[in-house]
Structures are given as C-alpha cells and as structure tokens.
Amino acid sequence: MIAPTQRNSQTPVQSQIANTQKSSGLASDFETFLKMLTVQAQNQDPLKPLDASEYASQLAQFSMVEQQVQTNDLLSALSQTLGGANLDKLGKWIGMNVRTPSAFSFDGEPVDLFAKAEPAADKAVMVIRESGGTVVDRITVSTTDTKSVWSGKGSDGQPLAAGNYTATLESYGGDKLLSQQLAAAYNQVVEAQISENQVMLTLVSGHVVSATTVTGVRAGA
Incomplete structure (x- = not known):
C-alpha cells in the first residue's frame, strides 16, 4: 500500500x-x-x-x-x-540514483513516488502496474502532497515480486478524469552516453532517459 x-x-x-x-x-x-x-x-x-x-x-x-x-x-x-x-x-552519473518519470526497479523495499495532482482535482489515485501493463493496485492518495511511499504490496495486501513497475497518478474532478501523470521514482544509473548532443542515462530498470528529465539525485548504495 x-x-x-x-x-x-x-x-x-x-x-x-x-x-x-x-x-x-x-x-x-x-x-x-x-x-x-x-x-x-x-x-x-x-x-x-x-x-x-x-x-x-x-x-x-x-x-x-x-x-x-x-x-x-x-x-x-x-x-x-x-x-x-x-x-x-x-x-559522474554512473552509480548515482536519479529521480525521473519512468519505470522503476522494485526489490522488496518501499519506493518513493513523486507526482502532484491537478490543482482542480478533488481526488487522486495512484495506479501501480507491473512490467506487462497489468494493474496490480489502485490507491487513493493526497491531492496536495507531492510524495507518496509505496509499500510494494498489491491490492490484496500481499507483497509483490521484485521487478519493474510503473506508477501513474490519475487526477479526478468528481467522476471526471482530469489527467494522467507518470510518477517519478529513483533508479540507479548503469550507463551514460552522449547522443545527438544530449546526455542519455540507462537506468537499472533498463529504460533510457535524458539527463534533462532528472529532478533529483541521490548517492548510490
């Protein structure tokens, strides 16, 4: 949860x-x-x-x-x-944990998720999906907080297997879906390269993102 x-x-x-x-x-x-x-x-x-x-x-x-x-x-x-x-x-990027809106690698430990609901929203739901796209949980979260912690458990309360997951924040006004936003999470950088004058980072989840999308950095384990 x-x-x-x-x-x-x-x-x-x-x-x-x-x-x-x-x-x-x-x-x-x-x-x-x-x-x-x-x-x-x-x-x-x-x-x-x-x-x-x-x-x-x-x-x-x-x-x-x-x-x-x-x-x-x-x-x-x-x-x-x-x-x-x-x-x-x-x-300098290698081994660092960077926060980007992308899939994240789950290893059994709680995961910090970052996303903010639409200003007009009166309800916000975080939708967790496994790598194949199947929804494994839907949790109501605060419409004002920008950070939530996912425990790594499914809708049945049971711990989920380690692997890659995504979290999407859905903002609602009444029963109307206002927007869907891919939540950001921390991933470790395993490779960095320059492509078309941009620094591209390969994450431990296997996804490749531009360094311009990084909104936070933590020291690697």
Whole structure:
C-alpha cells in the first residue's frame, strides 16, 4: 500500500582518426609546396626572373596552407580536451540514483513516488502496474502532497515480486478524469552516453532517459 507523506553518428575515435588524416594530408601538402617554391626560386632564369606579383601570390598560398595546418592542430587538441571533459562528466552519473518519470526497479523495499495532482482535482489515485501493463493496485492518495511511499504490496495486501513497475497518478474532478501523470521514482544509473548532443542515462530498470528529465539525485548504495 502507499503511505502519504508531506512535502530517455561518428564515434570520438573515428572523428579523431579523420581529423588526424586530414591534418597529415595538409602537412604533407604544405611541405611539398615549400619544396617546390624553394626549387623554383633556386632555378629561375636570371634573365627572366619570376614575376613579383606571381611570387607574392605563391607566398600568400604558402601562408594560407601554413595557417590551415596550425588551425587543424589547434582544433585536434581542443577536441581531445573536450572529449576528456565529456568522459569525466559522464562518469559522474554512473552509480548515482536519479529521480525521473519512468519505470522503476522494485526489490522488496518501499519506493518513493513523486507526482502532484491537478490543482482542480478533488481526488487522486495512484495506479501501480507491473512490467506487462497489468494493474496490480489502485490507491487513493493526497491531492496536495507531492510524495507518496509505496509499500510494494498489491491490492490484496500481499507483497509483490521484485521487478519493474510503473506508477501513474490519475487526477479526478468528481467522476471526471482530469489527467494522467507518470510518477517519478529513483533508479540507479548503469550507463551514460552522449547522443545527438544530449546526455542519455540507462537506468537499472533498463529504460533510457535524458539527463534533462532528472529532478533529483541521490548517492548510490
């Protein structure tokens, strides 16, 4: 039963390899260009020296290639630095218990559930479902409290088996259903990764959620 209380592209390695190959190619072109320019200057006809404007143009190209090589080296170093920072950021999630609106893993211990009824509601019911979607309990809860504790027992008062469950808060105005809201619960994070510029967390329940949905964090056991 519930006791009311008060108030989910390229890998970094592939990208690094591609950047390295591109930088190496530019560096090779840069060295080749420098050698060709030196040989050209050494072997020009004294009676027909290289035109000044053409020589200036080649020097400008030489400068552009040099700057491109330096820029690529800088970007490569920056990418490695940021990659290390991202890994450090991801590592801090592992083992933490995060509160998100998702399925939760039940191991026999009471579970904190977080959801608030609609302001206009005069009745609120927490509906507990097992992983297959079957309703195992319906409990009337407070319309003002945001936190409830589920004991892990079914409607018959018997303890339920360990596994994954969901809790949905239904808000009623009289006999009319106003809304249904997936309650939030704490789950342990077992994996963290970056996908499409978002930190995605894999929970012990097996569900994957975005870090932006996390509304609370607890230290892992």
